[in-house]
Amino acid sequence: MTESKRIRTIAVELGWQLVRQNGKHEIWQSLSGNRIPLPSTPGKARTIQNAIAQLKRLA
Numbered sequence: 001m002t003e004s005k006r007i008r009t010i011a012v013e014l015g016w017q018l019v020r021q022n023g024k025h026e027i028w029q030s031l032s033g034n035r036i037p038l039p040s041t042p043g044k045a046r047t048i049q050n051a052i053a054q055l056k057r058l059a
Helices: 003-013 045-058
Strands: 017-021 025-029 035-039
Touching: 003 017, 003 035, 003 045, 035 045
Parallel strands: none
Antiparallel strands: 017 025, 025 035
């Protein structure tokens, strides 16, 4: 599974919905209304860890 697909899977499991996306970022919205931009193609492992931590923190 690619890293971007892993982030998407975790986001959906935590109740996030994809609002919109362009070439660089995807905007995800939680059920409580929080919106965060996530990289659609994360490059480094730290970026992936930060994105997953942010999803969990705001879920």
